[in-house]
Amino acid sequence: MADLAGIDWAVAAVLLPLIGAMACFAVPRAAATIGLAAVAVTGAAALALGLQVAAEGALTVPLGGWGAPLGIDLRADGLSVVMLVMTAGVGLLVSLSALGERDARRRRYFWPLWLLLLTGLNGVYLSGDLFNLYVMIEVISIAAIGLTVLRGNLAALKAGLEYLFASMVGAILFLLAVGLVYLNYGRLDLSGLAGIAGAGDAVLAAVLALTLVGMALKTALFPLHYWLPAAHAGATAPASALLSALVVKASLYIVLRLFQYLVAPSEVMVTLIGALGATAMLWGGIQALRAPRLKLLVAWSTVAQVGLIFVAFARAGADGTAESWKAAALIMLAHALAKAAMFLAAGRIKDEVGHDEIARLDRSPIRPTLAQFTFALAAISLIGLPPTAGFAGKWMLMEGAIAAGYWHWVVVTLVGTLLSVAVFSRVLAGFLRFDRVRGPLGEHQGWALADAPPLVLALGALGLGLIAVQVLAFLEIGAPLGGTTGVWP
Amino acid sequence: MTEVVLLPLFILLTSLGVAPLIFALPERAAKLRTAINLTAAAAKVALVAWLSWKVSQGVIYEVQFEMLPGLAFKLQADPLAVLFIALSAVLWLITTVYAVGYLEKGPHRSRFFGFFSLCVAATVGIAMAGNLFTFLIFYELLTLATYPLVIHRGTAEALRAGRIYLIYTLCGGLALLLGTLWLYVMAGTTDFVPRGVMAEVVAETPVQAQLLFLVLIAGLGVKAALVPFHAWLPIAMVAPAPVSALLHAVAVVKAGAFGIMRVVYEVFGIDVAQGLGVTTPLLAFAAVTILYGSVRALMEDDLKKRLAFSTVSQVSYITLGVALASPIAAIGALAHLTHQGLMKITMFLAAGNLAEGLGVKKVSQLDGTGRQMPGTMLAFTLAVLAMIGLPPLAGFVSKWYLASGGLGSGQGWVIALLIGSSLLNALYFLPIVHRAWFRDADGAPAVPGRPRIGWLLTAPPIATATLVVVAGVFANAPFSPLEWTRFIVAREYLEPLP
Numbered sequence: 001m002a003d004l005a006g007i008d009w010a011v012a013a014v015l016l017p018l019i020g021a022m023a024c025f026a027v028p029r030a031a032a033t034i035g036l037a038a039v040a041v042t043g044a045a046a047l048a049l050g051l052q053v054a055a056e057g058a059l060t061v062p063l064g065g066w067g068a069p070l071g072i073d074l075r076a077d078g079l080s081v082v083m084l085v086m087t088a089g090v091g092l093l094v095s096l097s098a099l100g101e102r103d104a105r106r107r108r109y110f111w112p113l114w115l116l117l118l119t120g121l122n123g124v125y126l127s128g129d130l131f132n133l134y135v136m137i138e139v140i141s142i143a144a145i146g147l148t149v150l151r152g153n154l155a156a157l158k159a160g161l162e163y164l165f166a167s168m169v170g171a172i173l174f175l176l177a178v179g180l181v182y183l184n185y186g187r188l189d190l191s192g193l194a195g196i197a198g199a200g201d202a203v204l205a206a207v208l209a210l211t212l213v214g215m216a217l218k219t220a221l222f223p224l225h226y227w228l229p230a231a232h233a234g235a236t237a238p239a240s241a242l243l244s245a246l247v248v249k250a251s252l253y254i255v256l257r258l259f260q261y262l263v264a265p266s267e268v269m270v271t272l273i274g275a276l277g278a279t280a281m282l283w284g285g286i287q288a289l290r291a292p293r294l295k296l297l298v299a300w301s302t303v304a305q306v307g308l309i310f311v312a313f314a315r316a317g318a319d320g321t322a323e324s325w326k327a328a329a330l331i332m333l334a335h336a337l338a339k340a341a342m343f344l345a346a347g348r349i350k351d352e353v354g355h356d357e358i359a360r361l362d363r364s365p366i367r368p369t370l371a372q373f374t375f376a377l378a379a380i381s382l383i384g385l386p387p388t389a390g391f392a393g394k395w396m397l398m399e400g401a402i403a404a405g406y407w408h409w410v411v412v413t414l415v416g417t418l419l420s421v422a423v424f425s426r427v428l429a430g431f432l433r434f435d436r437v438r439g440p441l442g443e444h445q446g447w448a449l450a451d452a453p454p455l456v457l458a459l460g461a462l463g464l465g466l467i468a469v470q471v472l473a474f475l476e477i478g479a480p481l482g483g484t485t486g487v488w489p
Numbered sequence: 490m491t492e493v494v495l496l497p498l499f500i501l502l503t504s505l506g507v508a509p510l511i512f513a514l515p516e517r518a519a520k521l522r523t524a525i526n527l528t529a530a531a532a533k534v535a536l537v538a539w540l541s542w543k544v545s546q547g548v549i550y551e552v553q554f555e556m557l558p559g560l561a562f563k564l565q566a567d568p569l570a571v572l573f574i575a576l577s578a579v580l581w582l583i584t585t586v587y588a589v590g591y592l593e594k595g596p597h598r599s600r601f602f603g604f605f606s607l608c609v610a611a612t613v614g615i616a617m618a619g620n621l622f623t624f625l626i627f628y629e630l631l632t633l634a635t636y637p638l639v640i641h642r643g644t645a646e647a648l649r650a651g652r653i654y655l656i657y658t659l660c661g662g663l664a665l666l667l668g669t670l671w672l673y674v675m676a677g678t679t680d681f682v683p684r685g686v687m688a689e690v691v692a693e694t695p696v697q698a699q700l701l702f703l704v705l706i707a708g709l710g711v712k713a714a715l716v717p718f719h720a721w722l723p724i725a726m727v728a729p730a731p732v733s734a735l736l737h738a739v740a741v742v743k744a745g746a747f748g749i750m751r752v753v754y755e756v757f758g759i760d761v762a763q764g765l766g767v768t769t770p771l772l773a774f775a776a777v778t779i780l781y782g783s784v785r786a787l788m789e790d791d792l793k794k795r796l797a798f799s800t801v802s803q804v805s806y807i808t809l810g811v812a813l814a815s816p817i818a819a820i821g822a823l824a825h826l827t828h829q830g831l832m833k834i835t836m837f838l839a840a841g842n843l844a845e846g847l848g849v850k851k852v853s854q855l856d857g858t859g860r861q862m863p864g865t866m867l868a869f870t871l872a873v874l875a876m877i878g879l880p881p882l883a884g885f886v887s888k889w890y891l892a893s894g895g896l897g898s899g900q901g902w903v904i905a906l907l908i909g910s911s912l913l914n915a916l917y918f919l920p921i922v923h924r925a926w927f928r929d930a931d932g933a934p935a936v937p938g939r940p941r942i943g944w945l946l947t948a949p950p951i952a953t954a955t956l957v958v959v960a961g962v963f964a965n966a967p968f969s970p971l972e973w974t975r976f977i978v979a980r981e982y983l984e985p986l987p
Contacts, residue, residue, distance in 0.1 A: 373512075380633065385629045385633065385662075386625060386626040386629050386630075387556065387562070387626050392556070392557055395557060395670065396557065398667075398670050399670055399673065399674060402670055402671055402674045403674050410667070410670075414663055414667065417663065418659070418660070418663065421655075421659050425652070425655060429640070429648055429651065429652065432637055432640055432643055432648075433640075433643050433645075433648055434596075434643035434644075435643055435644045435645060465556070466556060466562075468556060468557050469555045469556060469557060469558060472557075472558060
């Protein structure tokens, strides 16, 4: 089958970036060109897969012709495709803004690492079995740690080392969980395991607990978030954008899938997850309020947003309603777009002004207007004001909570929203303040091409809210968020 | 008859669409910016005139698309919406002319006019929102678009005022969000339907319905400056004069009052709300606000602050008329929505001229200003007389209908309230007129020399003052605010229950 329809887009989405990564490593001088091309082609593959899934429904691809349980399955349903396309879109725009990097060493290592990361991300979203998930999440970790230390100074190395420890411990816990599953059930494919899940199974409860702690470490859920602010704030702007927008999503995705197919979390576990999520929202918000630097503030806001996503998980777990899963997926999407935009904008502001100390930003006569505007747009989505994607997610979350009578989750969400308003208005007010400026005020700075990628991302977060219905309808293809745990559709 | 065409969308785009254009223009392209602004504003007035004609023929426009499962973004031009859009379209045009003159050579004009357009777009969206969900979207947009205008001067004082403004309005916005969500969960829809959608819910769970009403009114009351949510309004006075004018006449406070109107008439339905027993507390809050605002206005020497407290008091006339639950009072309330806008914008534009031309910011400095700025002060005086309620000016018409409505619904005390408020109005406004015309300036004026303000600043208040006179004298002519109001009230009160 030589025609286009015969290509396995799922396999292409994993292999293309891997080939690209090797090519970048082999020919460092052309790294940027090869890298950008590989990201674009991978994005095209993700889109093609999306069209295929939209037309034919969820797909399962047995690698090498060996199906589960003997071989490895790749599986693409609505949720996988949405995550793939999100990764491709955010990745492409971040890649474009990474073209501006002038430091030769960073340029040389950025592209292979980022393409390796892309391989891992796409692999996670397409995996149909537990061991494959473990391998891919490890690929992600290695690439992400590389990106963290890319700046090469002492602070970056320290942050990278902490991240490495957290990530390794998380991986070991997940591997233990995978081993337990294999020992007890003799298979690792999710489709086979889905039928086994039974209520009150002690082994499965242990598996879930191990996975949750492991993933909480990797995704920085309070109180295991200690490594995140330094790692995300210390990296270069494109690396921060990738780490915050995309990397944390992979572990959140694994939690979402496992809740869905392996075992429904018990009431106690749900309450615990929700409570941790709520605390993360508050703690992340409070720390962001105290953060002295812009990028640190943005990083702490990630801690708060991860908390919000876990609150959405908890809401879904207790009642098993599909609405809340969808809310969680929407918030993940919204956060990816808005956070990437925000980190890139913060990077632009830092480049133009020369520093990113929040208290001194309003003293500078240089005002990168468009980057500030982008920052504001992204903040609107992260706060959850209409009509952004963040709003759509919060709306679905609270609608489900009110309908189920869980008013405490509504209160938590509202308090978190207020806190994020306080956090971002702290920055935004400074953008409009002019009475402390030292030196003559420059004119309208005009447009710079480097402002385009973050602006497009922020507008994407806004526009996604307007087409939330279509996104939600797409999410339902293959019923990945059906709401009944233990049934493989 | 419902006609699905894109006219409402075009009206929205005349301001929402030009905002990015204006943001993108460089600071020095002042002429082009002014041209774009005025063309858009004039186009909007023309489109709104066309819309009013069609709506008066019984056509109702509707544009909608689904945003979230079961929830539509819906624009709908019904008679009530047209009343508010027409007011905002006309006043936007006038204020734009004024702002062009006022900000001449000032910094950040691109930013100012961009947010100014967004602010008007939000107002139009609020007017045309076909359900509470869409209303909420524009309600939040209004908050975000006005914040940079309030802190336009960028000083520490402006930032402090902006912070307070933001805290109040965003908390209000969150309350409204919660209310909208809850309404959606309880009633299954957030649509604005004449005579309301809550009848069943109220019958089943009256206590929750009462709580919902409280949450919604609290959310809207912040922008409508109902006591005790009014404190932001006098502080927000640090904004430039055209912003204050727009904030007090159409944009922010009216958005709140208009929302209260929609919630009472088209979410709950006036009969249902009355049956639920929630109109009486609302009436009490409105009455307290009217008196409190007036008393505080009496105590202020700062001219803009006095005007601000007067707004607190005057806007609650609208809430009062709504809460009286009588069709006649409703006519008064709706007419006042327009009339108060015209009167208050005149006053704020005049106050801006006094500050710009003479450096006069306090009531005690007003001596002899009538001779120095005859046009401006004449407009101011007309607005003052109308506000006190002197026939045949606009304010008299609203008060007359409010009072008759109060009598008709057996609430005679409303007359006492209105007389008391008018008396207070006279007490805090007449000294201004007296100082301006009948006292000589003692000593040198605050800023020496002839006032140097161009016709761009003088003409707008005179134009709005003319409208104040016209709205009162020709109150019975077709397409006057009063006539239009009767048309609306017939719809809200006489339409058969669904």
